[in-house]
Amino acid sequence: MDRIFLRDLRLACTIGVNDWEREVRQTVKIDLDLDVDLAEAGRKDDLSLTVDYKSVRDRIEALVAESRHFLIEALAERIAEACLAEPGVQRVRVCVEKPGALRATRTVGVEIVRDQGSGGRGRGPT
Numbered sequence: 001m002d003r004i005f006l007r008d009l010r011l012a013c014t015i016g017v018n019d020w021e022r023e024v025r026q027t028v029k030i031d032l033d034l035d036v037d038l039a040e041a042g043r044k045d046d047l048s049l050t051v052d053y054k055s056v057r058d059r060i061e062a063l064v065a066e067s068r069h070f071l072i073e074a075l076a077e078r079i080a081e082a083c084l085a086e087p088g089v090q091r092v093r094v095c096v097e098k099p100g101a102l103r104a105t106r107t108v109g110v111e112i113v114r115d116q117g118s119g120g121r122g123r124g125p126t
Contacts, residue, residue: 001090002038004051007031009060013067015075015098028072028096029107030060034083035091035115051086059086072096072110080114091115 009030014022034051041050059082069075076096083092097109 001035004034004036004038004053004056005032006053006057006060009057011061011064013064013069013075015067015069015072016101017070022068026098028064028075028098029109030064030079030097031093031095032056032060032079032083033093034086034089036088037090051088056083056086072098073112076110076112077114080112084114084116089116 009032010027011030012025012027015026015028016022034053034056036051038050041047060079063078063082064075067075067078069078076094079096080092080094083089083094091113092115093111093113095109095111097107099107101108
């Protein structure tokens with residue numbers, strides 16, 4: 001399977017369980033891997049035969065901007081669902097980080113993998 005990836009997408013949102021986190025927007029860092037078949041798009045040099053990564057970025061940007069999740073796990077799930085709604089995406093890996101969330105760490109985060117075969121809710125094969 002081929003892959004389209006987006007790295008270091010940095011977006012502001014309301015995320016966290018502490019009172020102050022509900023009042024101050026924080027930056028999250030997102031990495032995405034979208035497993036897709038790119039063969040026909042590559043042969044025909046045709047955007048309509050692939051996943052438009054600008055469209056994916058725009059969709060994720062809007063989703064995160066409206067987020068009021070308590071957990072980055074929940075945000076990661078919503079992002080995975082949005083990615084799997086894109087035609088052609090068979091599997092997605094979503095990594096969401098909260099830089100500076102814990103003292104003495106550069107970042108903390110979660111990584112999830114979801115695929116079409118599990119309805120977007122299960123872990124696909126690694």
